[in-house]
Amino acid sequence: MNHHGLRGKVVVVAAGAKNLGGRISRTFGAAGASIAVHYNSPASRRDADETVRAVEHAGGKAFAMQGDLTQVAATEALFQETASRFGGVDIAINCAGKVLKKPIIETTEAEFDAMFAVNTRAAFFFIREAARCMHDGGKIISVGTSLLAAFTGLYSVYAGSKSPLEHFTRAAAKELGPRGISVNTVAPGPLDTPFFYPVESPEAVAYHQSASMNGKLGDIQDIVPVVQFLATEGWWITGQTIFANGGYTTR
Ligand SMILES: NC(=O)c1ccc[n+]([C@@H]2O[C@H](COP(=O)([O-])OP(=O)(O)OC[C@H]3O[C@@H](n4cnc5c(N)ncnc54)[C@H](OP(=O)(O)O)[C@@H]3O)[C@@H](O)[C@H]2O)c1
Numbered sequence: 001m002n003h004h005g006l007r008g009k010v011v012v013v014a015a016g017a018k019n020l021g022g023r024i025s026r027t028f029g030a031a032g033a034s035i036a037v038h039y040n041s042p043a044s045r046r047d048a049d050e051t052v053r054a055v056e057h058a059g060g061k062a063f064a065m066q067g068d069l070t071q072v073a074a075t076e077a078l079f080q081e082t083a084s085r086f087g088g089v090d091i092a093i094n095c096a097g098k099v100l101k102k103p104i105i106e107t108t109e110a111e112f113d114a115m116f117a118v119n120t121r122a123a124f125f126f127i128r129e130a131a132r133c134m135h136d137g138g139k140i141i142s143v144g145t146s147l148l149a150a151f152t153g154l155y156s157v158y159a160g161s162k163s164p165l166e167h168f169t170r171a172a173a174k175e176l177g178p179r180g181i182s183v184n185t186v187a188p189g190p191l192d193t194p195f196f197y198p199v200e201s202p203e204a205v206a207y208h209q210s211a212s213m214n215g216k217l218g219d220i221q222d223i224v225p226v227v228q229f230l231a232t233e234g235w236w237i238t239g240q241t242i243f244a245n246g247g248y249t250t251r
Helices: 019-030 042-057 072-086 109-133 156-162 164-179 202-210 220-231
Strands: 010-014 034-039 061-066 089-094 134-143 182-188 241-244
Touching: 010 019, 010 072, 019 034, 019 042, 019 061, 019 089, 019 220, 034 042, 034 072, 042 061, 061 072, 072 089, 072 109, 089 109, 089 220, 109 134, 109 156, 109 164, 134 164, 134 220, 156 164, 164 182, 164 241, 182 220, 220 241
Parallel strands: 010 034, 010 089, 034 061, 089 134, 134 182, 182 241
Antiparallel strands: none
16 A cells, blocks of 8 residues: 555645645645645745745655646646656646636636636646656546536536546546556535635525535535545546535536
8 A cells, every 4th residue: 555655755736835735735745745836826925835834844845836837838847847856746736726707698708718728728738747747656636626516607617617627537547547647636516715705795605505514615624635545545546526525516
């Protein structure tokens, strides 16, 4: 089982500075992995630095790196920098995402393009670069959304731009399987992070809370073990989109 443990592994966490990605970086770092903590906005720099310090405090190694991953060159640079600092990549986790909640008739071309640039395009090239740089036996995990299993309006472009992850995941799992690389997507339900609230009304927040089995939004602490399992002893799971959402949606 040590073969699939985290000690000594090199992990790239896209959007790994804060919230879900930040918790993944800290948890994996505390388990003995070396972490590339990616962040995008200048405002996330402080979170990235704090996450690096937390990993180091726990005895691990980490560095922070900025990149707008809608630019493929930034994704390439993230993997190259990680490989040159830590001697390769074993696990790649993509938490980057952008949300929009709007009726279709009000959605602009610019909004559509911005959503697909992050949720689809960047997600595809993250998988490609991970596959190119990763050691055999590696793990690739993307973060999707449980809205893929919801029959609802208003999230057409958000859920629509996350939905290709499901097939990218299947195709990559099939192509990379011979190298022992597993590829999966974890699809959370609504999470209690600053990502969720700006697009939701108080009534919608109450609805989302009521749709889970404990009447609360998801907690990032309940998603991290799912990601960790897929990256370790759960290596036999591949090509899957796993809904972790307290009963919010199912299919
Ligand atoms: N919170 C929820 O309710 C929920 C539910 C289901 C799924 N998810 C998914 O879970 C993931 C993590 O969300 P979270 O709740 O932890 O919130 P979050 O920290 O705001 O996650 C979104 C991340 O995407 C990054 N990002 C945005 N544009 C980017 C770009 N062009 N290049 C690279 N990175 C970019 C953001 O970085 P900057 O802030 O530095 O720009 C941010 O770190 C997302 O993929 C989200 O779709 C969230």
